[in-house]
Every structure is written in C-alpha cells, then in structure tokens.
Amino acid sequence: MSALAMGGGGGGGSMPSETAPQYDPAVEYRAGLTALQAQRWADAEKSFRHVLAVSPRDANTNYLMALSKIGRSDYKGARSYLEKAVKLEPAMIPAHEQLGIALAKLGEADKAKEQLDWFTARATTCGTACADATVLQQGAAAVQAAIGAGKQARVAVPGLLMFASTQAGDGAYLAAVALINEHRYNDAILSLRAAEQVFGPHPDILTYLGFANRKLKRYDIAEAYYRRALAVAPGHRGATEYYGEMMLERGDVAGATRMLAQLDAQCTFGCAEADELRRWIVRRSNAS
Structure with missing residues (x-):
C-alpha cells in the first residue's frame, strides 16, 4: 500500500486539508494584541502570521506584525510589513512614523527623509486645526530625531489605541451600524475602521465596510472588502x-x-x- 493510503508518518490517515490547523483571524488578532501588549514578541508574531495567512491585505495586521518585529530588533523585517501597511492604508500615520524610524535605524536616511516629507505634506494639507494635527507633529518630530541619530536611534514599540477594549470595539461597531441606517456612510466607515483596529479582519466588519463603500458607489473598494470577508469566512x-x-x-x-x-x-x-x-x-x- 502507498504511504498516503496507510496514513504516512502521521498515523491518522487523513488528508492534509482535513488536518491542517484552522485559525479564526479575529481570535488570532486579539491574541496577537494581548501578546504584543505583554511584550511577548514571538507569540505576537505567530498570531499575526496566522491572520495574514488568511487576510494578507489587512493594513492593521501588517502594522502590528511590524511592531512584533521591532520588539525583537528585527528592523529589516519590520520594514517590509510597514511598507505594505502604508501601501494598503496610505493615511496610516503610526505606520509612516515607525517606517521612518526603522529606515533611519537601518542607515537609510534618504528614504527616512521621504517619510518626513510625507508628514510635512500631510501637516500642510491638514492645517493646525484638524484632528490629526498633534499626531502629525509628534510623528514628524520622532522621524526627524531618528534621522539625526541614525543607526543609534532609539526604537520602542508605541503604546497605541490598538489596545482598546473589546467594549470600545463593540461600541464603534454598533455606532457604525446606526450610521449606516442613517445613510451616513463616510462616518460609518470611520467607526468600522476603529472597530477593525480592535477586532482585526472580522467578517462582519469587512462586510459592512463593503456595504458602506458600495453605497458610496466605490464598487472596486467594496468588492475587495466582500472578497476579504469571504476569504475569512467563506x-x-x-x-x-x-x-x-x-x-x-x-x-x-x-x-x-x-x-x-x-x-x-x-x-x-x-x-x-x-x-x-x-x-x-x-x-x-x-x-x-
């Protein structure tokens, strides 16, 4: 009999597709956040890797994976995840900040300067009265200091709103549903993204992000969210x-x-x- 028919070396006789681990991305995402908060970098990286295996285009998870790498002083590894995060979500301010710092730490001052230029341009567009003005100013200062320090730049995993409670995430989600019912789709998207920071690529959140974008006639964006939801939960x-x-x-x-x-x-x-x-x-x- 063939090795496959006899169950091979595993002894179970099941097909690989039947015995492969099945991960719930939302559960793994929360586990990764908990590990990250406890500075258990390897555990965080493992959990976020499971999430990205199902939802590779999730900007939040790419960013958090980068923080896990930074915690282990793997700045080169962090760089690739940060670059993907800002590509997927160009307005993600913390990812731009950490990318600029990581590039400075790697000795790539010119590329770090590109991130500083991004902060300058964004701050100019934003103005002093916009909601992100202070965060942009702080991010620019952090990148500027890292460029000045070069490879000696001090790097620390930031404490962010990403550690918000599940209650806060549920509140943001319920607020988004109410906003959708009121046809306030742009506001709903903001609330859904806040919920997504807490729960990761949850299929309910992704579905509503698709729905809100669809109502705004952003069909390509909506389709991407629907596909992501179905990849997570077919x-x-x-x-x-x-x-x-x-x-x-x-x-x-x-x-x-x-x-x-x-x-x-x-x-x-x-x-x-x-x-x-x-x-x-x-x-x-x-x-x-």
Whole structure:
C-alpha cells in the first residue's frame, strides 16, 4: 500500500486539508494584541502570521506584525510589513512614523527623509486645526530625531489605541451600524475602521465596510472588502448576499446567480439572505 493510503508518518490517515490547523483571524488578532501588549514578541508574531495567512491585505495586521518585529530588533523585517501597511492604508500615520524610524535605524536616511516629507505634506494639507494635527507633529518630530541619530536611534514599540477594549470595539461597531441606517456612510466607515483596529479582519466588519463603500458607489473598494470577508469566512451569508446585490448593480446577473446558488446550498430550509437576493434578481429580470 502507498504511504498516503496507510496514513504516512502521521498515523491518522487523513488528508492534509482535513488536518491542517484552522485559525479564526479575529481570535488570532486579539491574541496577537494581548501578546504584543505583554511584550511577548514571538507569540505576537505567530498570531499575526496566522491572520495574514488568511487576510494578507489587512493594513492593521501588517502594522502590528511590524511592531512584533521591532520588539525583537528585527528592523529589516519590520520594514517590509510597514511598507505594505502604508501601501494598503496610505493615511496610516503610526505606520509612516515607525517606517521612518526603522529606515533611519537601518542607515537609510534618504528614504527616512521621504517619510518626513510625507508628514510635512500631510501637516500642510491638514492645517493646525484638524484632528490629526498633534499626531502629525509628534510623528514628524520622532522621524526627524531618528534621522539625526541614525543607526543609534532609539526604537520602542508605541503604546497605541490598538489596545482598546473589546467594549470600545463593540461600541464603534454598533455606532457604525446606526450610521449606516442613517445613510451616513463616510462616518460609518470611520467607526468600522476603529472597530477593525480592535477586532482585526472580522467578517462582519469587512462586510459592512463593503456595504458602506458600495453605497458610496466605490464598487472596486467594496468588492475587495466582500472578497476579504469571504476569504475569512467563506460561508458568511451577509457578505454573499451583499456581494450578489452589488454584482446586479454592476450588471453581472450571472455572478449574482452564482452567489444565490451558494446561499441556497447553505440554507437548506431557506434563509432571509437567499430570499432577499432572489428578490433582487427577479426585479432585475422583470426590469430587463
């Protein structure tokens, strides 16, 4: 008999896909935050690696992974995650600050200066009265000091709002839902991002981020959020329904029909999400 048929060296006889670890990104994200706060850098890195395996385009997790690397004095490793974080979320001020400091620490003063220039440009656009004025000023000062110190720059993992309680995260999420019901989608997105900092790539948060962006006609951004939600939770009925509705809005009837088929396969005895998407498809067909 083949090694596979006999179970190989593992003795279980199961397929690798059946025995591979299954990680809940939201749980791993919170575990990573707890480890980071306790300065258990290796544990934090392990948890954030599990999150990124499912949701590699999550800017918050890339940033937190970088902080885990910084805690272990791995500035080169931190740099790549920080660069990805600011690419995914260009307005992420703490990531720009830590990137500038890490680059200075690595002896790349010219590139660190690019981050300082980013702070200068952002501060000019922001003005002295905007909400981020103080944070931008502090970030610029930190990067400037690091450039001056060069490889001798002192680096410390910052204590940030990322350690907000789950209650604060729940509050931000509930506020976002209320704002969506009031059609205040831009405000809802801000609240959802605050919740995302606490809970990471949670499928409910990603789904609502997709929904709010869709209502603002930002279809490409909405699609990216729906896809991320379904990558984290393939059976998420809300994301499947809303993604199908958006497909109809963009004229993709076949795509919406595929989403409905997925819902029907999940909802043996029917469910509200399948019924609602079916109504959308019928209305679309009647209007054609």
